Amino acid sequence: MPMARHIVCLSYDFDVQSGFISRGLTSPTPLSRGEFGVVGSKRILSLLAAHSIPSTWFVPGFTIETYPEACESVVKGGHEIGHHSWAHIAPASQTLEEEEADMVRASEAIVRLTGTRAVGYRSPAWDLSDNTLNLLLKYGFEYDSSMMGGDYVPYPVRQGDQVKLGEPVRFGPPTSLIEMPISWHLDDHPHFEYWRLPTTVNPGLQSARVVMDSWLDEFRYFKKTTDFGILTYTMHPYVLGRGNRMLAFEGFVESLIKEGAEFMTMQEALKAGRGLIY
Structure with a gap:
């Protein structure tokens, strides 16, 4: 029986304006909301450094080429850079x-930034x-963090599931790619960000302390x-980086430390789990 270990992965989607642009929101105000991510990233990196916490940043190629200095600061802080498309x-x-084409372009941007390819x-x-x-298999990725078939236990991603209305799912075989599962309720965006689109409204703006x-x-x-598992939280610097949220997040991090959380990058956590939970 392995020693009890409760690994926490703090992950950040460093989107800045890219998510707004991809949705056609290119007027000055929504773009400025994304731009605030650079401000937020500095606050987050400072907090992580104060507690010597490693983390994983999923960075679009757009961000790397638009804000190279901000991305270099993430790398200098010792954090993992993950693949998050280009656009x-x-x-x-x-x-x-x-x-x-988008995947290859983003991979090339990450190599220019870090000197190595992303594995996640x-x-x-x-x-x-x-x-x-x-x-992902073709280009040698080791893990994905986009699906929700688990919570604390990463699992091999299946290939070739057959899904047809009115019939049971026919599951395909597992692959070498490991899923590091996520969840919308452990993502800051739906809790905090107010979105008004032509067909939907996400009210957001919840109390930071309640969410934490x-x-x-x-x-x-x-x-x-x-006894052993990996828990992933997902955040966005332009969302989390607002003052009251950072204050609540700092308290959350301090509580995790007191509770015995073991912080790792997702790549480190992937290695820690091999042979134990997948």
Whole structure:
């Protein structure tokens, strides 16, 4: 029986304006909301450095080429850089050729930034296409963090599931790609960001302390029910980086430390779990 370990991965989607542009929101005010991510990134990096916490940043190629100094600061802080497309376009809306070209372009930007290729991938808007898995395997990725088939236990991604209305799912075989599962309720965006689109409104703007209490309860349940596992939180610098949220987040991090959380990059956590939970 392995020693009890409760690994926490703090992950950041460093989208800046890319998510707004991909949705056609290119007037000055929505673009400025994304631009605030550079301000937020400095606050987050400072907090992580103060507690010597490693983390993973999923960075679109757009961000790397638009804000190279901000991205270099992430690398200098010792944090992992993960793949998050180039233009933050949902893969399910792309052709195979478009998705592959975007993936390759983003990979090249990451190599220029870090000197190495990314081993982890997170799809924009957590929306994989029918082609994404094959592309990730083709280009040698080791893990994905876009799906929700688990919470504390990463698992091998299957290939070739057959889904047809009126019939049971026919599951395909597992692959070498490991899923590091995520969840919308452990993502800051739906809790905090006010969105008004032609067909939908996300009210957001919840109390930061209420959300952080909920996130802390998730860790406590994780600790109570598992001997070994990995829990991933997802955040966006332009969302989390606002003052009151940073204050609540700092308290959350300090509580995780007191509760015995072991912080790792997602690449480190992937290695820690091999042979134990997958």
